[in-house]
Amino acid sequence: MLQTVTLPRPPAPVPRAKPLGLVALLRVLAINPLEAWTDAHFEEPIVSGDLPFGRAVVVSDPAAIRRVLLDNTGNYEKDWMQRRILSAGLADGLLSAEGHQWRVQRRALAPLFSRRSVMTFSSAVVAEAVALVERLDRKSGTVVDVAAEVTLLTLAVLERTIFSDGVGADREEVRLAMQRYFEVASRIDPFDILGLPAAIPRPGRLTVWSTLRFFEKTIDRLIETRRRRLAEVADNVPQDLLTLLLTTSDPQTGAGLSEAEVRANVLTFIAAGHETTANCLTWSLYLLSQSEEWRAHLRAEAERELDRGDPATLTDRLVETRAVIDEANRLYPPISAISRVALGPDVLSGHVVKPGTMVVIAPYVLHRHRALWTQAEAFNPERFLPGARETIDRFAYLPFGAGPRVCIGSAFALQEACVTLALLARHFDFALAAGHKVWPVQKMTLRAEGGMPMVLSRRR
Numbered sequence: 001m002l003q004t005v006t007l008p009r010p011p012a013p014v015p016r017a018k019p020l021g022l023v024a025l026l027r028v029l030a031i032n033p034l035e036a037w038t039d040a041h042f043e044e045p046i047v048s049g050d051l052p053f054g055r056a057v058v059v060s061d062p063a064a065i066r067r068v069l070l071d072n073t074g075n076y077e078k079d080w081m082q083r084r085i086l087s088a089g090l091a092d093g094l095l096s097a098e099g100h101q102w103r104v105q106r107r108a109l110a111p112l113f114s115r116r117s118v119m120t121f122s123s124a125v126v127a128e129a130v131a132l133v134e135r136l137d138r139k140s141g142t143v144v145d146v147a148a149e150v151t152l153l154t155l156a157v158l159e160r161t162i163f164s165d166g167v168g169a170d171r172e173e174v175r176l177a178m179q180r181y182f183e184v185a186s187r188i189d190p191f192d193i194l195g196l197p198a199a200i201p202r203p204g205r206l207t208v209w210s211t212l213r214f215f216e217k218t219i220d221r222l223i224e225t226r227r228r229r230l231a232e233v234a235d236n237v238p239q240d241l242l243t244l245l246l247t248t249s250d251p252q253t254g255a256g257l258s259e260a261e262v263r264a265n266v267l268t269f270i271a272a273g274h275e276t277t278a279n280c281l282t283w284s285l286y287l288l289s290q291s292e293e294w295r296a297h298l299r300a301e302a303e304r305e306l307d308r309g310d311p312a313t314l315t316d317r318l319v320e321t322r323a324v325i326d327e328a329n330r331l332y333p334p335i336s337a338i339s340r341v342a343l344g345p346d347v348l349s350g351h352v353v354k355p356g357t358m359v360v361i362a363p364y365v366l367h368r369h370r371a372l373w374t375q376a377e378a379f380n381p382e383r384f385l386p387g388a389r390e391t392i393d394r395f396a397y398l399p400f401g402a403g404p405r406v407c408i409g410s411a412f413a414l415q416e417a418c419v420t421l422a423l424l425a426r427h428f429d430f431a432l433a434a435g436h437k438v439w440p441v442q443k444m445t446l447r448a449e450g451g452m453p454m455v456l457s458r459r460r
Contacts, residue, residue, distance in 0.1 A: 007378035008290050010331055011438050012368075015039045019049065033442045034336070034364060041365050042376070045349045056358040057351065060369045062395035064348035065361050068340060069395070069403035076340035079358050093264035094408065095272065102405075105257070105265065108248035109408060112162060112241055118411045119312035122419070124160035126311050128153055129420040133427050140458040143433045147451040150281040150420065151175050154274035157416055164238040165225060167270055169218045178271060181211045182443045219266045223259075241269055269409075275445050276334035277413045282452045284328040284421050286438060287379050289430045289454065294324060294381060299459075302426035315418045321425070323381035325417050326389070329399035331379065333363035336446045338401060363398045364446065372396045429457040 013035040020028060020036060028036045040047050045061035059065055068076050077098055094105045111117065132153045136144065152171050159166045167174050226242050237243055245262045249255060257265075288295050297320045305317045315322065338361040346353045353359065368376045372393070373383075382388060400407035407413075424430075432438065433453035441449045 007375055007380050008287075009377050010287060010290070010379055012331070012377060012440060013037070015042055034440060034446075037362075037365055041362075042368055042370055045371070046351045048351065051358075054356060054358065055354065056360060057348070057353065058360045058362060058365065059348060060362075060366050060372070061349040062372070062393040065366070065395040065398070065402070067346070067348060068359055068361065069338075069401070069405070072346060073403055075343050075346055076359060077343060079339050079341035092258070092261045093268035095268050097261075101261070104248070104250050105261065106408065107251075108244050108257075109241065109265075112239075112244055113408050113412055115411060118415055121157075121161045121412065122311040122314065122415065125157055125416050125419050126314075126423075128156045128160060129423045131156070132420065133423055136424075136428065136456055137458055140428075140456050142455070143453050144456055145451040146285050146430070146454050146456075147278065147282040147448055148175065150285075151178075151274060151278040153281075153420060154278045154416065155270075158270065158273050161412075162241040162269060162273065163222075164240045165222060165242070167218070167222075169214075174218075174270070177211055177214050178275065181215075181271070182275065182445065182447075215267055215270075216263065219263050222266065223262060242266065272407075273409060273412075275447075277416050279332070279334055279445055279447050280325060280329055280413070280417050281420055282448055283332040284325055284417070285424065285430050285454065286432065286448070286452055287328055287331070288324065288421075288425065289432055291379065294320075295425060295429070298324065298422065298425035302422040306422060306426060311419075314422070315415045318418045318422050319386065320381065321418050321422045322414070323384040323389075325414065325421060326384040326397075326399075327379060327381040330367040330373075330383070330397065331377075332440055332446050333367055333399045334445050335399070335401060335407075336364040336442045337362040338398070361398070364442075366396060366398060369396075427459055429459060430454045431457070 013032075016036070016038045019025075019038055025036060038047075041058055041060070046057055046059050046064065048055065048057045050056075059068065078096065092101075094102065094109065097105055132149065136149065152175060155167060155171045155174060159171075169177075222242060223246070226237070226246060229237050230243070230246065242262075245257055245265055248257060288298065301318060301320045305314065309317065340359045340361075342353050342355055342357045342359060344355050348359075366372070370376050373396075383392070395402060400410040400413075431454060433455060436450070436453050438452070439449045440446055
């Protein structure tokens with residue numbers, strides 16, 4: 001089918017014929033980095049180039065990616081650019097910590113995201129997805145920003161699963177604050193590209209600090225309340241993310257996490273725990289709105305599976321729904337770029353990498369690479385159906401990263417996305433609002449510019 005049928009081509013920037021000059025590159029990186037990629041990035045296994053701050057290589061060869069993220073991971077650490085972006089509130093959390101600090105945090109949080117634990121979350125996920133259907137039913141026939149709606153859903157799921165005391169503020173207030181945070185914190189400042197010292201203020205970063213103050217106050221209230229409960233009734237405190245953070249200790253020293261580490265991890269999981277899943281659902285709903293065939297597939301599967309069996313096994317049984325989600329994550333991956341710096345010399349796909357070289361692995365590019373995917377820019381969930389998905393190289397598809405630092409919450413995110421998408425596909429038809437242009441923009445995560453206004457029609 002892939003080779004003989006013309007498939008839908010969702011919106012995406014057209015790769016450039018040649019690299020941009022410095023001034024134009026700075027402008028594009030500040031607005032939407034997706035628009036800086038060239039044809040060579042989507043055709044060659046490795047593309048190298050010089051930036052003002054040094055040498056960089058973009059790697060799209062699965063074997064080379066495996067070497068960077070798994071086989072020789074000790075030679076590659078997060079580069080200063082990525083640390084600069086993550087420094088706004090996330091510097092001490094699991095996402096950006098390195099070495100011993102990262103291992104202690106990962107070990108502490110792993111039990112919460114084991115398969116057994118994630119399966120216990122299924123009832124809460126179903127309940128919130130049903131509540132979303134009921135809320136949207138009251139808006140049937142009107143224009144609704146589904147991006148905003150599914151973001152509120154993912155925040156509600158967090159409150160019922162890993163944040164038992166809630167997220168400490170009104171969900172809409174948190175959603176809007178997070179939107180501001182991602183908008184500003186992800187901007188690549190020209191001063192960074194030019195390699196100017198961190199001591200020089202970045203005017204564009206001033207807005208993010210006011211947003212962070214809101215989160216700091218909110219998170220500090222959560223921590224204070226939980227510490228009080230632990231001191232008063234330790235045996236009756238939920239074993240959620242906050243409890244694990246406050247009670248874990250370094251097995252070597254016995255020291256607990258610092259206040260900064262606890263705060264950074266709470267912010268990390270509020271941010272990553274809702275943003276990536278909400279974006280995945282947004283793109284999935286858009287892609288379904290463009291394919292009558294796949295809407296019918298998902299409706300039939302939802303009718304067959306949602307009302308029978310254990311809710312904990314739904315993700316395994318919603319095979320076609322999972323294929324749509326996987327394809328949405330291929331075309332619009334939640335993590336659009338991973339970067340590392342080489343500590344020592346190495347060879348990647350025949351290319352010599354010198355110490356200090358920035359190594360960029362861009363899932364957005366990798367997932368659309370013409371040497372790895374047939375009709376790479378087309379929407380076709382058949383790639384991920386049983387029999388086809390087994391042929392995909394593990395390091396050619398990285399929606400949640402790979403290696404030791406693979407996303408700890410990926411199974412949770414997929415469960416939430418599958419259940420929610422199945423329920424929505426069963427109950428509604430979605431049509432893009434007239435006149436709205438869909439466009440992907442890279443803002444730390446890959447989101448739809450201007451949201452996703454759609455008209456909902458309840459299926460009777």
